[in-house]
Amino acid sequence: MTSALIETYDLTKQFGDLVAVDNVSLRVEAGEVLALLGPNGAGKTTTIRMLASILRPTRGRALIKGFDTVEEPIEVRRSIGFLTEHHGLYTRMRSHEYLAFFGSTHGLPPSVIEQRTNELLDLYGLSDAKRLRLGQFSKGMRQKLALVRALLHDPAVLLLDEPTSAMDPASAHLVRESIRNIRSSKRAIVVCTHNLYEAEELADSIAIIRRGQIIAHDTPKMLKRRLLGEPIMELRLVDRLDGVMKYLPSELEPMEMGENWLRYRVSHPDRVNPKVLYAMAQAGVQVITLSEVERSLEDVYLQVVGENTSLEGEL
Amino acid sequence: MVVDRTLETLNGTLIIARREIQDHLRDWRILMPIMILTLFFPMLMNFTAQQAMDFVTRYGAPIIGERLVPFLLMIVGFFPISISLVIALESFAGERERLSLEPLLATPLTDGQLYLGKMIASLVPPLGAAYLGIFVYLLGLVLKTGWRPEPQLLIQILALTTVQAIVMVSGAVVISSQTTSVRAANLLASFIIVPVAELIILESMVMFWGRYQVLWWIVLVLVLIALVFGRMGLRLFNREQLLGNEFDTIDLRWVLRKFWVAFTGGATTLIEWYRDIFTRSLPLIKVAALLTIGLFYVAYSVGYQSAETFTLPPEYVDIGQYNQGLESQFRYFGFFTGQTWRWIVLNNVRALLLATLLGAFTLGVLAEILLMVPIGIIGYFAGNVALAGGDKLKFLTALVLPHAVLEIPMAVIACATILRLGMAVLSVPKGESLSEGWIKALGEWARVGLGLVLPLLLAAAAVEVFITPRVAMSLLGG
Numbered sequence: 001m002t003s004a005l006i007e008t009y010d011l012t013k014q015f016g017d018l019v020a021v022d023n024v025s026l027r028v029e030a031g032e033v034l035a036l037l038g039p040n041g042a043g044k045t046t047t048i049r050m051l052a053s054i055l056r057p058t059r060g061r062a063l064i065k066g067f068d069t070v071e072e073p074i075e076v077r078r079s080i081g082f083l084t085e086h087h088g089l090y091t092r093m094r095s096h097e098y099l100a101f102f103g104s105t106h107g108l109p110p111s112v113i114e115q116r117t118n119e120l121l122d123l124y125g126l127s128d129a130k131r132l133r134l135g136q137f138s139k140g141m142r143q144k145l146a147l148v149r150a151l152l153h154d155p156a157v158l159l160l161d162e163p164t165s166a167m168d169p170a171s172a173h174l175v176r177e178s179i180r181n182i183r184s185s186k187r188a189i190v191v192c193t194h195n196l197y198e199a200e201e202l203a204d205s206i207a208i209i210r211r212g213q214i215i216a217h218d219t220p221k222m223l224k225r226r227l228l229g230e231p232i233m234e235l236r237l238v239d240r241l242d243g244v245m246k247y248l249p250s251e252l253e254p255m256e257m258g259e260n261w262l263r264y265r266v267s268h269p270d271r272v273n274p275k276v277l278y279a280m281a282q283a284g285v286q287v288i289t290l291s292e293v294e295r296s297l298e299d300v301y302l303q304v305v306g307e308n309t310s311l312e313g314e315l
Numbered sequence: 316m317v318v319d320r321t322l323e324t325l326n327g328t329l330i331i332a333r334r335e336i337q338d339h340l341r342d343w344r345i346l347m348p349i350m351i352l353t354l355f356f357p358m359l360m361n362f363t364a365q366q367a368m369d370f371v372t373r374y375g376a377p378i379i380g381e382r383l384v385p386f387l388l389m390i391v392g393f394f395p396i397s398i399s400l401v402i403a404l405e406s407f408a409g410e411r412e413r414l415s416l417e418p419l420l421a422t423p424l425t426d427g428q429l430y431l432g433k434m435i436a437s438l439v440p441p442l443g444a445a446y447l448g449i450f451v452y453l454l455g456l457v458l459k460t461g462w463r464p465e466p467q468l469l470i471q472i473l474a475l476t477t478v479q480a481i482v483m484v485s486g487a488v489v490i491s492s493q494t495t496s497v498r499a500a501n502l503l504a505s506f507i508i509v510p511v512a513e514l515i516i517l518e519s520m521v522m523f524w525g526r527y528q529v530l531w532w533i534v535l536v537l538v539l540i541a542l543v544f545g546r547m548g549l550r551l552f553n554r555e556q557l558l559g560n561e562f563d564t565i566d567l568r569w570v571l572r573k574f575w576v577a578f579t580g581g582a583t584t585l586i587e588w589y590r591d592i593f594t595r596s597l598p599l600i601k602v603a604a605l606l607t608i609g610l611f612y613v614a615y616s617v618g619y620q621s622a623e624t625f626t627l628p629p630e631y632v633d634i635g636q637y638n639q640g641l642e643s644q645f646r647y648f649g650f651f652t653g654q655t656w657r658w659i660v661l662n663n664v665r666a667l668l669l670a671t672l673l674g675a676f677t678l679g680v681l682a683e684i685l686l687m688v689p690i691g692i693i694g695y696f697a698g699n700v701a702l703a704g705g706d707k708l709k710f711l712t713a714l715v716l717p718h719a720v721l722e723i724p725m726a727v728i729a730c731a732t733i734l735r736l737g738m739a740v741l742s743v744p745k746g747e748s749l750s751e752g753w754i755k756a757l758g759e760w761a762r763v764g765l766g767l768v769l770p771l772l773l774a775a776a777a778v779e780v781f782i783t784p785r786v787a788m789s790l791l792g793g
Contacts, residue, residue: 016569052421055555077423088415090334092341101334105327105422149418 003066004029005157005188006051010060013046013212020046022212023060030156031185035203036192037301043212044192045085048159051190052082064157078106081150085162085192087142091135095126095145098134099152106153113152120148124178140171147178158182158189164198176201196297206297208304216304220297227300231269232293235276236261238286247283249275263293324431327424331432332439339402339440349444352395357448360387361455368460384456385468386522391452392476393515395444399480400507403437403487404500407557412496417558426552430488434548437484445476471530475518478537483507485544492552493749543678547741556748570754577758592766596759603731603738607683611727614687618694622702625695629703632696634710634791641791645784652780659776667768671733671760679730679737686730713790718779725771728763736760 006028013021021043028034036044049055051062053073061068067075090098096117103113121127124144129137137145143163150158163179164172179202183189193199199206200220207217216223225231237244237260245254252272256263266272273290280287339345364387368380410416419429449472456462464472486507487500494500514533521529580595582588630636649655666685674682693715701707736756743752 049417049558054417054420054558074423074425077421080421082418082421084414084417084421086414086417088413088418090338090415091413092338093334097337101330102418102422104330105424107423146418 004063005065006034006063006190008047008051008060008062011047011050011057011062012059013043013050013055014058019212021050021057024209024212024214025060026207026214026217028188028190030188031183032205033183033189033191033203035199035206036190036209037194037196037199037206038209039194042194042209044194044209045161046212047209048082048161048190048192051157052080052159053077078153079155080157080159081153081155083146083150083158083160083163085165087146089134089137089142089145091133093134094132095121095130095134095148098145099149102149103152108153116152116154117148120151123181124148138171139167140174143167143171143175144178147175147182151182156187158187160189160191162192162194164193164195172198196301200297208301210304216300223300224295224297227303228295230265230267232263232265232295233269233273233276233290234261234263234293235280235290236288237280238288244280244283244285247279247285249279252276324425324428327428328431328435331424331429332435335406335433335436336439339436345398345402345440348398349395349440352398353444353448354451356394357391357452358455360391360452361459363387364456365459382523382525384462385464385472385527386519388449388452388464388468388472389475389518389522391448392445392472393479395448396441396476396480396483398444399437399441400483400487400504402441403434403484404491404504405497406433406437406488407491408494408497408500409491411557420554420558426554427549430492430549430552434484434488434545437488438480442477442480445480446473449473449476468527471527471534474534475530475537478534478541479511479514481541482537482544483511485541485548489544489548489551492548492557543741550741551743551749553748570750573751573754574758574761577755578762580762588762589766592763596763597728597767599759600728600731600735600763603679603734604727607686607727607730607734610683610687611690611723614690615694615697618691618696619698619701621691622695622698626702627699632699632703632705634700634705634713641788642784645788650780650784656776656780659779660773663772663776664769667729667733667764667772670730671736674733674737677737678741679734682733682737683730686726690726709790713787714783717783717786718775721771721775721778725768725775728771729768732760732763732768 004027006026008024008026011021011024011026012019024043024047026034036047038044046055050057050069051064053064053069053076056070061070063069064076065079067079069076090101093101099117099120100110100113103116104110108116118127121130124147126141126145126148129141134142134145147160147163150160160179164175167175176198179189179191191199191202203220205217205219206223207214208223209215216227218226232255240260241257241262248254249272252264252266254262254264269292277287277290364380364384367383368377371377371379371383407416410419424432453464453469487504490503490506491500494503514537518530518533521527521533579588580591582591645651649658670682670685673685674680693711697707697711700710736753736759739753739756740749743749747755
């Protein structure tokens, strides 16, 4: 078993009567990207702020690289890179000055800061903006610089809070690409988002949070399977479907049918699909495609977070 | 080890301070006033000083001119440091508004480093400007009039300027760290501006009066206030609250709930509540009570000693003169009646409420002073009795002791509770907000007040009206 870089045990945060985060237990290993997915006000930011040792848990505990967020806040903050929801740049500074400031807060020597700054600014295409004040940066550039800030000290844990919120598609794409590039076997990343596409694109596992509680946590694939049932396959033929049914394997139960297509649910596509294709070939039926019907994370999300709450018990 | 830690703290503090100062010096809204107040304003003051000196000398009053020049020296130093208030008020609230606070709070810097760094950054540019302004003003005076300040005066002005800036900045940083917006911080700044304006008036009076030694006392008091504010700011600094303060509306229900929890102390029965006053509340005010007893003793001694300076005619304090007419005199003043008892109770309640009000905003200092006054008066009369050859012990036993047995413990407990309430802003438990800490202290105050002080006060007034006169009659009535 690999060591977890992020561990939380019954992490709870209460603001007065409001329970913002309720008994959240998570474990994120090195090399893993976890997406905390949930609607606005679900408790994502509160969770991530507790992990960053900015907020103090009401109950439970969180460990970052083994450091307790309450007992060892300085060590925790040394170990994390935090991309806040709002980039919060100092607009009168230039990128080098800005990064030098944050690098020095982490105790990096000036030579290392200089080297890392040049590397990262090059990597994120910000080298040409050296002379500009940060107030003159575009939104995408600002977010990328904020990401560089979070990466400057090469942290083992990256906490990214809504990294692409309120960004235009092109900037959001740029930032997502950047996040994809920083995956590393030595690093654990938590991405807070309410963007389903982003979660599916970036994360190895997704924890869906609602009203402060984790109501589903698994890989995107397994979430879909658990919540939407077994994979659905679609068989599409050149000719009409009439007379073909008798050639299909007996265990196959069609769900839906059209003129020249049919869909069926299958628990083991690796075993059943070859049989289907073999049967079609034997019968001389021409197959256009046999493919899995794509089910979006949105379906999962809506099922879990939406009005239908009956699944919460099952999860 | 300690040296390493200190250096590390200093290093983190300077990282913050450097960045902030650099940022301030790039902001023309800060830079322009500083430049004007540093260069133009001292020259204007030079001109004013020279004109004023010429004018008053023409009419044979050169002393006014002599006093005006040092006064303007202080003003030249004060104007630039007033900008430090603006910078400091903006320090945390501004970052919060610009959404740049969260990345800063996520750095490995300690609370102390963040707080001190912000403080230094708010102080350095205006103080630098103030020193430069003083230099420009002095240079102008030396060149035009040949006037040179006494070294002591110059040191006093520099010390006053510095310590005033520290007081304003430390107070403003506390406000800034407790408010949700720059607007709210600016509104609350009147808590600093008004007292500082009063202070400047006081300093002006002292300077025109020519009692420059008094300025050292002002410096000393300001240093103490700066220390208090500094401690308060560090104590109250709370990353969570800085980030989590979303609203600045009054949540009366929350206030009442917090107050009620502190007031009841979680007790479910009256007996439990009463027991908690003795087992929990009184131990909390132990130190404050000892301090109060000490201060009461000082008040008595000062009153007693002052009898030598302000001696009453012996016939006024001759306790031997009281004889058969004593009872009628007591009756004349309303003793032995419920009406007088009510009057004394109401009067004492009013005094305690006033002491609470004053103490709550002065760290308990004015409450202590207010309640020391009656003790001082008793001391003063005892002193006069002794000076007139009377028996002061007899005087105290006859006229004070019977009800003082209840009233003095009541006053000590009340004063100690008010002192704790006033000091609550300096000792807010880590993780709690200023308002939360203060409401809890207020709950404790109400609890002790209602459970202990009020019953003692009622009983003491009853003794004072119905028993003390009888004791006095038996001891003094001849």
